[in-house]
Amino acid sequence: MSNFLYGIDFGTTNSALSIYDEDKKEILTTITVPSILYFQEEQSSSAPLNYVVGDEAIAAYLEDGMKGRFMKSIKRILPRSSFIETRVHNKRLNASDLVTYILRELKQRADAFIGQDCRKAVIGRPVFFDDDNTDKDALAQRRLSKAAEQSGFEEVRFQFEPIGAAFAYEKTISKRERVLVADLGGGTTDFTYLILDPEKVGSKDRRNDIIATGGIYIGGDSFDSAFMWDKGTPHFGKDTQYEAGPGKMLTVPVSLFANICSWEQMNFFNGQKIKNDIDNYYYYSKQNRKFKNLLTLINNNLGYSVFQSIERTKVELSKSDQSEFKYAKMDIEIDDKISLENYNQIIEKDLNKISSYLDEFLQNAHIKPDEIDSLFLTGGTSLVSAIQSLFQARFPDTPVHSGDNFISVAKGLAYSGYLFEQEN
Structure with missing residues (x-):
């Protein structure tokens, strides 16, 4: 039986799972699904809930005439202490239960691909689930851990999502670089400054290469x-x-x-x-x-x-x-006409918060812009024109790179197997 590891990026908008073959030391494929749940309107009170995930959830929701229960952006409730549970057809579901449905779907699809039950995963998490609030952050981590357990995973490690993105980028470079990674997703914007070196790919301990991490609870959902x-x-x-x-x-x-x-x-x-x-x-x-x-x-x-x-x-x-x-x-x-200038005015408040946080991050970590060899932008929100302009204006002389904005993190998480070999 082969040895596999899953890298899982549970996202606000989309979720992805990369299958890593630990024997061949390569990623076999990456599975993606929208982070969406739909519970059909017609349910049996004595049977488990019927539900669908991802694109199938959207199709079923539309087919049912937009009835039933439709849920999106579930990741955002993880740090919410005010959210205890919700009822779906008189069944109580907490935050971990809702996340479990999506993680389980990813696992089942991946297990079907490799033909065995993989119970080992590196799961991504934002640097902060809810700005710099340690209590909410710990709550979100517990809920995500519970969801992983309920989904059938027994060996689990967690990795900051921008670090995962960095390790995916590291596979593409030919020399040592000091890199600022910005992971702009649906719920959060996370930064990591670290040293990447193609000669260190697969190394067992990268802790000394990670210089600074930080994040803010603003993303594409905030713009919407x-x-x-x-x-x-x-x-x-x-x-x-x-x-x-x-x-x-x-x-x-x-x-x-x-x-x-x-x-x-x-x-x-x-x-x-x-x-x-x-x-x-x-x-x-x-x-x-x-x-x-x-x-x-x-x-x-x-x-x-x-x-x-x-x-x-x-x-x-x-x-x-x-x-x-x-x-x-x-x-x-x-039917409203919207100009790019008008749109940028609408999201200006959130853009300014991201910009101010970036200044704070660089200052607190004593990072000078001219010390950064390259920028790596990932996440769907990194494609927003105003975000691109923000980084180009802030770092006019620094090369800007991007990978696949929707699967880079999952791939990098799959390359993070070294976490299982570190001492707790």
Whole structure:
């Protein structure tokens, strides 16, 4: 029987698993799935939950008329102490349970590929799950560890995701380099400064080569949330007035719209009290047409399809100076022209936070820009035009490299088998 190791990048938007053959010392293949769960509307109360993962989840969700329970960006709830559990068809599921469904799917696909049960994995994690909060970070780590155990893994090590990306890049260089790695994903932006050397590939101890690590809880989801707030919520009745009493007009609570801008909130934004409140605001707003769109959005689980349109706009603006934010479903009609300049203004606050954190990271680690031999950018958010401009302006004379933005981390994690040989 051959010896295998899985490198697993459980991501906010997408997850990937690289299969590493420890005998041949090579990666055989990498499996990717969107980090999405869908629980069908029709369930048996006495049987385990029926669910699908990834692209199949999207297809089943659409086929079922966008009913059932659809969940995205599950990684973002890992550090949330306020999230205890959610109920799906009267079954209680905690954060580890939800992650388990995705890890188990990846494992089953990989096991089918190699024809055996692999129980050894290096799993990636952000430098900070929730900024610099050690309690939340420890909670997220425990939940992820539990999910790995429930998925069938017995030998598990954890590696910072940007370090994984760095080891993937190390396979492509011909000489020693001091590299700043920026891993910009859906949930976090992580930095690592380290020394890479092709002669050290596969070395058992790389601790002395890792000079500094850091991260901030901002990523592509933050950009999408900012866009939804600025361009989306006006179409769903933000600033709607309702009659709170005879002759007394108030504005509907802003929290309703903050919730539809955040996927980890929208995943669980289906309680009966919330629905009753929205119905009442609609009635007392004299059936405001735009506020009705909020009712349609919530009652028909349209959140994912709206955010798909936002994602398309973001992707188009990474290649062009103009795009359109278009959405048409169940009487909701959105057709707004969006310029790259306008988009950059919308995400400016988050861009400034990333830029400020980068300054802080370099200063605290005593890293001078001219000491950096190269930059390695990875993660889907690294493709955003404003992100590219940020790094080009900050390091005008430093070569910028990128690998496969969606599987680099998983590959590098698979190259991190040395972690099993280090003393605990």
